[in-house]
Amino acid sequence: MRIASIVSPHLNLTNWEIIPGETWCVLGNNASGKSQLAASLAKPDNDSIANAPSKVSLVSFETAQAEYDAEIEKDDSDFLDRIDYGTTGMGLLKQSGKSTEEILPFATKYGLDKLLDRGYRQFSTGELRRLSLAREVLSDPDLLILDEPYEGLDVQSVQKISELIETLIQSGHQVILFANRRSDISPWCTHLALLEHGSLIAKGSIQEVQSNPELDRLFPTEMGAAPKLPEAPEAHSISPIFKLSEVQIKYGSTYQFKDLNWTLMPGDHSLIVGPNGCGKSSLLALLTGDHPQCYTNQIDIFGFRRGTGESIWEIKKNIGYLSPALHRDYRVSCDLTSVLISGFFDSIGLYQTPNAQQRRIALQWLELFDLQEHQRSSFRSLSYGQQRLALIARALIKQPPLVILDEPTQGLDDFNRQLVLSCLDRLAGLKQTTLLFVSHRVDEHLSLFKKRLQFEPISPQTDTLYQIVKNF
Numbered sequence: 001m002r003i004a005s006i007v008s009p010h011l012n013l014t015n016w017e018i019i020p021g022e023t024w025c026v027l028g029n030n031a032s033g034k035s036q037l038a039a040s041l042a043k044p045d046n047d048s049i050a051n052a053p054s055k056v057s058l059v060s061f062e063t064a065q066a067e068y069d070a071e072i073e074k075d076d077s078d079f080l081d082r083i084d085y086g087t088t089g090m091g092l093l094k095q096s097g098k099s100t101e102e103i104l105p106f107a108t109k110y111g112l113d114k115l116l117d118r119g120y121r122q123f124s125t126g127e128l129r130r131l132s133l134a135r136e137v138l139s140d141p142d143l144l145i146l147d148e149p150y151e152g153l154d155v156q157s158v159q160k161i162s163e164l165i166e167t168l169i170q171s172g173h174q175v176i177l178f179a180n181r182r183s184d185i186s187p188w189c190t191h192l193a194l195l196e197h198g199s200l201i202a203k204g205s206i207q208e209v210q211s212n213p214e215l216d217r218l219f220p221t222e223m224g225a226a227p228k229l230p231e232a233p234e235a236h237s238i239s240p241i242f243k244l245s246e247v248q249i250k251y252g253s254t255y256q257f258k259d260l261n262w263t264l265m266p267g268d269h270s271l272i273v274g275p276n277g278c279g280k281s282s283l284l285a286l287l288t289g290d291h292p293q294c295y296t297n298q299i300d301i302f303g304f305r306r307g308t309g310e311s312i313w314e315i316k317k318n319i320g321y322l323s324p325a326l327h328r329d330y331r332v333s334c335d336l337t338s339v340l341i342s343g344f345f346d347s348i349g350l351y352q353t354p355n356a357q358q359r360r361i362a363l364q365w366l367e368l369f370d371l372q373e374h375q376r377s378s379f380r381s382l383s384y385g386q387q388r389l390a391l392i393a394r395a396l397i398k399q400p401p402l403v404i405l406d407e408p409t410q411g412l413d414d415f416n417r418q419l420v421l422s423c424l425d426r427l428a429g430l431k432q433t434t435l436l437f438v439s440h441r442v443d444e445h446l447s448l449f450k451k452r453l454q455f456e457p458i459s460p461q462t463d464t465l466y467q468i469v470k471n472f
Helices: 034-042 061-073 089-094 100-109 125-138 155-170 206-210 213-218 280-288 312-316 324-329 336-345 356-368 384-396 414-429
Strands: 002-007 012-017 024-028 056-059 143-147 174-179 191-196 199-205 242-251 254-264 270-273 298-301 319-322 402-406 434-438 451-457 466-471
Touching: 002 034, 012 199, 024 034, 024 213, 034 056, 034 061, 034 143, 034 174, 056 061, 056 125, 061 125, 061 324, 089 100, 089 125, 100 125, 125 143, 125 155, 125 324, 143 155, 155 174, 191 206, 191 213, 199 206, 199 213, 242 280, 254 280, 254 466, 270 280, 280 298, 280 319, 280 402, 280 434, 319 324, 319 384, 324 384, 336 356, 336 384, 356 384, 384 402, 384 414, 414 434
Parallel strands: 024 174, 024 191, 056 143, 143 174, 270 434, 270 451, 319 402, 402 434
Antiparallel strands: 002 012, 191 199, 242 254, 242 298, 451 466
């Protein structure tokens, strides 16, 4: 495959040849043009790409969003006497064109067999990512394009997916990996290209490019001093922040987890860890009121007992929140400044008139995350990484008593990830916000997190899938 020329508002590439047997990684920072290049390669133009593969598959955040939107359109819950959970895991894998008989041994080998009978809306973000990757591999493409395939996956899943892709390569298929972190360059990659502002500034063998000084310029290993945070609205302390008593999540006759007792005091910054699908996000949704079982559990939060006629807005005003699900559901049409300001009102979209202080604080956060030139841009027109930074700023903009961050650095390059972690460290030091943080990345388990909740699978299995081990 030879790329003669790809020219667009975000790309300017010429003379890039990918020879059979080579496996390339394209490494670039947020807004470098990675996703646009991946999409261009997935739908090649014969005038710009010679000898293009006939069957190309793409896995990216953008394709995942499109699939989610399609599932929402197909939701028939309003017309059924039951909840429509969407396409099953088996149904997703069958979209590859393979039969049930072909899928079953494959799913068992790669740890997907327990997902086959569940519906789309019952999967965690990591589980959906694994299924999407498996489906595209099963479809037997000539070229598989992977845009940030490891984001949101636990360590075991990353290993399984990497083994799956390596098997595909060994069988003669071509793979192009797009990554925004040096640590995500897979061992099966033979060649590396550096993408900056839509142009390839270096390309060659892994060894050649890793010795190129441009790599250290684009991806510095050290970051400067922690940034000064924007001003904060007046805050108030509430103690305890929440108290959970014998909390459980149950589906049918099976408990996801049960018997959780946990009291969070101000300053108890806590890390929540566990494998994909264990219930981490569900636990957080109990706290935010976004999980229906929050009203069947004994949850006291900010002085209110869930299910006693409390206003959800009285609770939400004390919380800043970001999760993969919130990012996925932020589908309204508004500009970037409005996205940040919506954090003051805990809404998806902006429906109230902000005051001068709120506008000023929003602009300060945009400047901190180097997004000020996009303040009037449509949220959905930005790269996934830029969207993520905006939603992080939205979660932090109130500097409220409780900030809940579920895999917040998904899609961020090394620099922006370190910037966000530095902001959290600075925020914790101000002693007015308590952090709950979910991450599969060990290098994000900061020293400020003195408490830890770990989800562990129960073996042999009983009526309960996971136990929660507290390290307080």
